[in-house]
Amino acid sequence: MADARQAERDYFSNEPPPKDLTANVTLAREFIARHDHDRRRVVLVTSGGTTVPLEAQTVRYIDNFSAGTRGATSAEYFLRHGYAVIFLHRQFSLLPYSRHYSHNTRSFLDYMRDEDGRVVVDEQHQQDMLEVLRQYTQVKREGRLLILSFVTITEYLWDLREVAQLMRPLGPRAMFYLAAAVSDFFVPRDRMVEHKIQSNEEFAVTNESSDGTAPAAAARTEGRKLVIDLEPVPKFLKQLVDGWAPDGIIVSFKLETDPSILVKKAKYALEKYSHHLVIGNLLNTRKWEVVFVSKMEGFSEKWIRVPANRRTKSFSGVPSLVGSADLSAKEAASEPSQS
Ligand code: PMT
Numbered sequence: 001m002a003d004a005r006q007a008e009r010d011y012f013s014n015e016p017p018p019k020d021l022t023a024n025v026t027l028a029r030e031f032i033a034r035h036d037h038d039r040r041r042v043v044l045v046t047s048g049g050t051t052v053p054l055e056a057q058t059v060r061y062i063d064n065f066s067a068g069t070r071g072a073t074s075a076e077y078f079l080r081h082g083y084a085v086i087f088l089h090r091q092f093s094l095l096p097y098s099r100h101y102s103h104n105t106r107s108f109l110d111y112m113r114d115e116d117g118r119v120v121v122d123e124q125h126q127q128d129m130l131e132v133l134r135q136y137t138q139v140k141r142e143g144r145l146l147i148l149s150f151v152t153i154t155e156y157l158w159d160l161r162e163v164a165q166l167m168r169p170l171g172p173r174a175m176f177y178l179a180a181a182v183s184d185f186f187v188p189r190d191r192m193v194e195h196k197i198q199s200n201e202e203f204a205v206t207n208e209s210s211d212g213t214a215p216a217a218a219a220r221t222e223g224r225k226l227v228i229d230l231e232p233v234p235k236f237l238k239q240l241v242d243g244w245a246p247d248g249i250i251v252s253f254k255l256e257t258d259p260s261i262l263v264k265k266a267k268y269a270l271e272k273y274s275h276h277l278v279i280g281n282l283l284n285t286r287k288w289e290v291v292f293v294s295k296m297e298g299f300s301e302k303w304i305r306v307p308a309n310r311r312t313k314s315f316s317g318v319p320s321l322v323g324s325a326d327l328s329a330k331e332a333a334s335e336p337s338q339s
Contacts, residue, residue: 008239014189014190029166031146035144040084042175043174043176045179046089048091048093049063050180053187061152066093084145090151154186164240164245184233253281254269259282263293270294
């Protein structure tokens with residue numbers, strides 16, 4: 001615990017906060033206070049992948065896989081079940097509701113037609129779009145969705161920490177649903193070059209001082225090679241559970257590509273961080289099946305699978321899996337999706 005606290009102190013004192021942090025905190029504080037007043041449950045859904053910039057003036061970066069489908073879809077489920085949702089997502093990844101019309105091979109203009117000089121939705125899409133629009137309008141009217149964004153791992157972690165601490169007074173009415181794909185390795189600010197890394201040795205610059213005391217740039221050219229030497233990102237799940245939101249309900253995701261280690265790693269995460277639920281998924285089957293591992297169920301694994309005949313969904317994406325009034329993370333995580 002002391003190590004985790006020290007790692008947190010080091011990270012946040014070395015990595016500068018994002019420019020929009022103050023604005024995000026102001027919005028989140030007002031949102032949380034309003035819903036706390038109404039005794040509503042508030043969930044922070046994180047979604048999309050974080051990036052690791054290689055240069056301060058960033059031209060190149062390392063990205064983490066995630067379109068934001070899981071997060072955006074799950075947010076809709078939480079909203080249908082009365083939660084207030086803070087949607088902390090990677091800029092330009094999928095958003096709740098608009099996801100039905102974005103990021104696919106059709107342009108949103110393909111849903112429209114010109115009717116005597118007026119833009120109208122094409123007949124075949126009217127019903128589906130109306131249904132999505134009604135849900136979206138209701139959520140907006142009730143002020144139950146706050147959308148915040150990040151790009152880099154550092155922006156994500158600053159926002160996560162600040163919002164989590166603001167949610168602390170909610171106690172168990174606060175939920176953290178961590179679907180974002182979070183970088184495990186990064187370039188610390190003091191080892192980051194300012195300008196675009198040059199491939200031509202003649203123009204290459206390094207951070208190294210002439211006496212060799214300054215740390216070498218984490219991403220640099222050596223000869224004609226690009227050498228990238230990343231450092232581990234501290235595991236902030238520990239801090240979330242123990243320090244930032246000790247009474248909140250915490251659900252983390254585990255993404256793997258090797259089926260033989262998925263459950264093992266989900267159990268390991270649960271034991272190590274002592275939170276409530278790990279939802280495991282495999283890259284190739286993530287849209288159809290997830291595995292739940294929770295302490296409540298004695299660390300046993302429970303697979304949730306979308307039947308083969310339901311693996312395409314209606315255009316509107318209105319979840320037919322949801323039958324009960326109470327939303328569970330199980331429902332939120334098992335929506336089949338189109339992107
Ligand atoms: O958006 P889609 O395309 O639909 O894809 C969804 C998804 C596959 C990205 C999603 O379902 C998913 O699995 N997200 C989590 C991926 C991930 O980052 O797994 P991980 O093994 O790197 O991290 C596991 C947990 O540790 C995460 O909850 C993360 O919040 C936490 N973590 C990670 C890194 C870090 N430095 N500190 C952490 O606390």
